[in-house]
Amino acid sequence: MTDTKTRGSISLKGSATLVQEFFNFGINSILYQRGIYPADSFRREKKYGLTLLVSTNPKLEEFLNPLLKQVESFLARKALKKLVVVIQEVKTKEVIERWEFKIETEDVNEEGENSTRQKDEKKIRQEMADVIRQITASVTFLPLLETACLFDVLIYTKRDATADTPADWTDSGACLIKDAEQVQLRSFSTAIHNVHTAVQYKPDL
Amino acid sequence: MAFRQQGNSTATTPVSKMMRGLGEVSLQGKTPGSAGKNRALFSKTPTNGGLKRAPLNRRDITPSRAANNVSCAMKYGGDRMIPSRSASQQELASFLMSQSIPNQSLNTSKSAPCSPSKEELDRIKFMKMMRTKSSTEMCDAEDEDRILVFRKNNAPLPPVGHMNAKVLYTTCVQPSSTVKKASRQIPSSAERILDAPNIIDDFYTELIDWESNNVLAAVLGYEVYLWNPDTGEIGLLAEANENTDLITAVKWAADGRFLAVGGDTGRVKLYDPTKNKELRKLDAERVSRATCMVWKDHILSIGYKSGQVISHDVRIKNSVVGVLDGHSQPVCGIHWSVDGSQLATGGGDNLVNIWDAQLLNTRDQDDPHVRLWDSQTGTLTKTLKVGSQVTAIRFNKDYNEMVVGLGRTSNAIKIFKHPSYTEIANIAGHTDRILGLSMSPCGQYVISASADESLRLWHFFKVDKSTQLLQHKRSKFSTLDALR
Numbered sequence: 001m002t003d004t005k006t007r008g009s010i011s012l013k014g015s016a017t018l019v020q021e022f023f024n025f026g027i028n029s030i031l032y033q034r035g036i037y038p039a040d041s042f043r044r045e046k047k048y049g050l051t052l053l054v055s056t057n058p059k060l061e062e063f064l065n066p067l068l069k070q071v072e073s074f075l076a077r078k079a080l081k082k083l084v085v086v087i088q089e090v091k092t093k094e095v096i097e098r099w100e101f102k103i104e105t106e107d108v109n110e111e112g113e114n115s116t117r118q119k120d121e122k123k124i125r126q127e128m129a130d131v132i133r134q135i136t137a138s139v140t141f142l143p144l145l146e147t148a149c150l151f152d153v154l155i156y157t158k159r160d161a162t163a164d165t166p167a168d169w170t171d172s173g174a175c176l177i178k179d180a181e182q183v184q185l186r187s188f189s190t191a192i193h194n195v196h197t198a199v200q201y202k203p204d205l
Numbered sequence: 206m207a208f209r210q211q212g213n214s215t216a217t218t219p220v221s222k223m224m225r226g227l228g229e230v231s232l233q234g235k236t237p238g239s240a241g242k243n244r245a246l247f248s249k250t251p252t253n254g255g256l257k258r259a260p261l262n263r264r265d266i267t268p269s270r271a272a273n274n275v276s277c278a279m280k281y282g283g284d285r286m287i288p289s290r291s292a293s294q295q296e297l298a299s300f301l302m303s304q305s306i307p308n309q310s311l312n313t314s315k316s317a318p319c320s321p322s323k324e325e326l327d328r329i330k331f332m333k334m335m336r337t338k339s340s341t342e343m344c345d346a347e348d349e350d351r352i353l354v355f356r357k358n359n360a361p362l363p364p365v366g367h368m369n370a371k372v373l374y375t376t377c378v379q380p381s382s383t384v385k386k387a388s389r390q391i392p393s394s395a396e397r398i399l400d401a402p403n404i405i406d407d408f409y410t411e412l413i414d415w416e417s418n419n420v421l422a423a424v425l426g427y428e429v430y431l432w433n434p435d436t437g438e439i440g441l442l443a444e445a446n447e448n449t450d451l452i453t454a455v456k457w458a459a460d461g462r463f464l465a466v467g468g469d470t471g472r473v474k475l476y477d478p479t480k481n482k483e484l485r486k487l488d489a490e491r492v493s494r495a496t497c498m499v500w501k502d503h504i505l506s507i508g509y510k511s512g513q514v515i516s517h518d519v520r521i522k523n524s525v526v527g528v529l530d531g532h533s534q535p536v537c538g539i540h541w542s543v544d545g546s547q548l549a550t551g552g553g554d555n556l557v558n559i560w561d562a563q564l565l566n567t568r569d570q571d572d573p574h575v576r577l578w579d580s581q582t583g584t585l586t587k588t589l590k591v592g593s594q595v596t597a598i599r600f601n602k603d604y605n606e607m608v609v610g611l612g613r614t615s616n617a618i619k620i621f622k623h624p625s626y627t628e629i630a631n632i633a634g635h636t637d638r639i640l641g642l643s644m645s646p647c648g649q650y651v652i653s654a655s656a657d658e659s660l661r662l663w664h665f666f667k668v669d670k671s672t673q674l675l676q677h678k679r680s681k682f683s684t685l686d687a688l689r
Binding site for chain 2: 081148157
């Protein structure tokens with residue numbers, strides 16, 4: 001009885017790790033599917049019951065690893081409200097695609113009472129897999145990116161929780177796209193963090 | 206006669222089509238039995254006169270099925286959900302969707318027959334249909350939020366020349382996927398052999414060039430010949446002064462309008478092959494034998510025996526625009542990268558210099574190895590041992606293969622498959638070392654020049670006739686059929 005209880009319970013920290021892991025595969029999937037980097041710089045990895053592609057570009061890893069680490073710490077402090085992958089043209093710097101992960105955090109304590117929620121990890125991974133599957137499928141309706149593009153990662157945080165933000169982060173605008181079209185993808189929940197995914201793109205007129 | 210009337214009533218002139226879209230479809234839906242019956246009769250008379258006046262539409266082509274559907278629904282009395290297609294205005298919907306120009310006759314609202322905002326309305330309708338919404342309605346960051354960016358614009362840039370769009374289309378476009386790799390016959394004998402007397406037995410030269418124009422330029426001693434593979438014509442383009450000006454390099458400009466001819470003294474001349482006329486001389490100070498040349502638009506870069514590389518802008522009087530000193534031995538290979546941003550030069554000093562960046566291949570002259578470098582990262586990706594001196598390398602895009610010409614003692618041509626670089630063919634034909642390789646503009650043929658005083662034409666990269674790729678190339682270049 002107790003065994004099933006501990007297996008199904010999830011803490012804030014554990015949830016942050018799960019969500020961070022999802023962002024890692026999510027961002028890599030976006031970069032692969034949208035062709036930001038050449039396909040041969042990705043290797044296959046089994047995750048969530050899917051075969052996902054993860055970049056092998058050392059410079060990209062150098063960029064993503066600290067980013068994800070700090071995102072995880074924001075998540076564990078309940079400070080992260082949104083994570084946005086912005087895709088822009090290299091030449092014009094025009095934003096042409098925004099992948100938005102909106103995060104709602106449940107009111108839980110870091111330790112002691114009311115610090116865990118019940119949800120089967122298998123179920124969480126299944127939900128994450130569904131979102132990643134949708135990211136993969138989204139290439140069918142998104143316009144082709146015809147010029148070289150680069151990406152940036154934005155986060156929306158609570159102002160009061162950013163006092164000791166690492167120097168890597170600087171203030172920024174929202175990088176919105178004018179008259180964008182938005183497609184809402186699935187959401188997943190770790191019972192602590194609810195993540196809603198959406199993609200906005202410059203319509204191909 | 207009754208058929209004829211029926212035919213007339215369903216004739217699909219644009220107006221009647223529209224009318225039906227608006228009203229008659231639903232009307233027909235209400236009387237399925239009779240309509241179905243009539244149409245079933247109608248289907249047995251394909252040569253009906255009424256039909257000839259207008260193109261068939263879908264309803265006319267498959268009438269019997271619609272009739273069956275209707276009768277089924279009636280028989281089983283709605284026990285199963287069978288979509289009633291006749292009730293929905295499918296044709297109108299698809300017509301409205303596919304019609305990009307606002308069709309005024311289709312605007313059902315009489316009050317605003319040609320409203321200027323029609324297009325805008327259409328767009329909104331389309332967006333609604335796609336269940337998308339404009340992001341301007343979205344509320345973004347709240348006041349107490351902070352938006353932060355991680356190392357702004359510091360994500361690594363995609364490698365030069367990377368095309369995003371290609372990701373979707375990398376499979377099934379290459380002829381190699383339609384022609385079975387295993388069954389492709391690589392001919393082991395030459396398609397044609399041309400006699401090449403007095404060819405200089407020195408591979409620090411560039412004696413044949415075919416690549417950018419469907420005319421082969423070949424240097425035989427002091428003379429430059431042009432051979433047109435379409436017609437088989439051979440013409441003498443230029444003759445240099447014997448004893449003083451051995452010709453050592455030829456190169457077509459990309460559009461095939463000029464031929465650059467470099468000599469032993471380092472002087473390079475430009476010729477117009479259509480008029481057999483010398484256009485200008487390019488001189489530079491203290492130069493030695495021109496060993497190789499490459500064009501990029503109007504820039505001609507020349508590699509010299511001294512190791513120097515000099516770039517000329519052929520449009521201006523003082524043509525020298527750049528001098529690159531990077532080799533202590535003769536320059537033996539010079540190439541622009543695919544995107545034209547970098548120039549790679551290979552020298553007899555076993556160095557490959559990349560000016561302003563990089564390129565993918567290199568040849569090492571004193572070394573029985575082929576080394577492949579990933580120019581983006583600067584790492585050595587592959588070393589192949591081929592057993593003899595490597596004298597020439599060419600890549601074939603269609604098959605992703607590499608052709609290597611070898612020196613003494615094998616005198617062979619080898620073909621390797623990318624990316625594994627397994628040897629798929631070893632062709633021995635020449636009796637002396639290979640001096641140079643050149644690929645035809647269509648990419649199917651390779652010509653090799655050898656010290657055995659012959660040029661041999663090989664049909665290594667046969668493209669499947671059914672592929673569009675070939676069609677494309679046919680239209681781009683004059684056909685090579687005359688060769689066969």
